[in-house]
Amino acid sequence: MDSKILRNVNLFSELNDKELEKVSELSSLKKFSKGEVIFFDTEPYLGFYIVIEGSIKIFKIVGDGREQIIHFVYPYNTFAEVPLFEQHEKIKNDQFTYPANAMAIENDTKLILVRSNAFYDLLHKNNEIALKMLGALSKRLRYLNNYIESRMKDIPHRLAEFIIQEYKKSGKAETNRIEIEITKHDLASYLGTIDETLSRAFKKFQDEDIIEMRGRNIIIKNLKKLAVIAAE
Amino acid sequence: MDSKILRNVNLFSELNDKELEKVSELSSLKKFSKGEVIFFDTEPYLGFYIVIEGSIKIFKIVGDGREQIIHFVYPYNTFAEVPLFEQHEKIKNDQFTYPANAMAIENDTKLILVRSNAFYDLLHKNNEIALKMLGALSKRLRYLNNYIESRMKDIPHRLAEFIIQEYKKSGKAETNRIEIEITKHDLASYLGTIDETLSRAFKKFQDEDIIEMRGRNIIIKNLKKLAVIAAE
């Protein structure tokens, strides 16, 4: 695999050529098409992934088979690093599985798999990497904290939060139009609900003249009201 | 503060005397009585804590003022480490607050506050500490993952999970009796519900002859059934 790609990954930015080469040797580029499963939460842990192109979703299956999306991962971000820090012997003996399921949500999704064995040594030698990982994990912890907090609010509330978040992400300067990149089904799952309930929440916002919709495009007509709903 | 106490904290086990002394200098032992607030999520971040004696709860306040307990912390465990790994400049300028609220749940709860400035240097020099922190954070991530997963199940399910977990913790060998250490109110909040609903769930289990209760003592009469409920 070309070690040049790795250089763009924030996690590896401090590595010298030799180290980069080492990671590269034990990493591999993998391609997935839309809907393809990257791993199930029952599979033994091999290593963590970096998204290079496309996007993936991390999800759990609850009781009756419904999926609950925990997050989406976009280029140059990593996922499934957590088991790395278990006792290494256990990973070697396949005693660890992935903590959730992962699936590609776009065609031509390109990922790098970094095998845990390769990474283990590096982590122990290179303090800078450990610190970067700490940064990444703490970011994830903060995210999960927010996630848990927002799960205590009702669905319109969560949807309002989501729309505002997307609005902030998307330039926001000149236009009030945002486009959601995922299917409504995935959005419902991400918000912790089902298609019908999401649909009704969208309808409610339209009836109240807060948004206008055109397929996957949302035009925000009353940001203030939306913010009020999101805030409480 | 006596640096001998610090030696018992797993996080610091690899430190030499000099390093330990350094941490000690910038740490302080604090005592709290039951119900005393350690920090609110609106206060600027000073550093993380280690529980030495007693116990504390970490919680969020949701919309209407109800509290939602995220976890309990017991002796020799740390809490509120996450903001440590933010850009240090921001912490210095008080731009970070604690991520949630913390309160003592026992009298004579003794905590050590490790100020982030002291710790910052250490973390950058001592790879072993960074690795231990990685272990601690990944453990927490796994915990939150489970927490999110269990929040998708109904209350009897979550209660069954809790009872089994407690049963496993408590020796479990000879007796089926377990004692819950926290109030039912805190348990309700931890399970993400209210007192009345928890009470009804307990009643349901008693009516079905799964458990028997005597105050805060639970006698498990049918572990198998309990496991079935917990499993789905």
Next chain:
DNA sequence: CGTAACCTTGATTAAGATCAATTCTCGTGG
């Protein structure tokens, strides 16, 4: 032994899931 904190019980209400139909959208082949 009295009072406050803790816990339980019952009746009612509300949010969202489930079940069951439609309707909409869009790509494909005739």
Next chain:
DNA sequence: CCACGAGAATTGATCTTAATCAAGGTTACG
């Protein structure tokens, strides 16, 4: 270019779970 069909999205009716509201009962402890 149109018609068809499949998947996506919407809508309505009903059901379930747990929150809310309102009393009571229990326990612990000064």
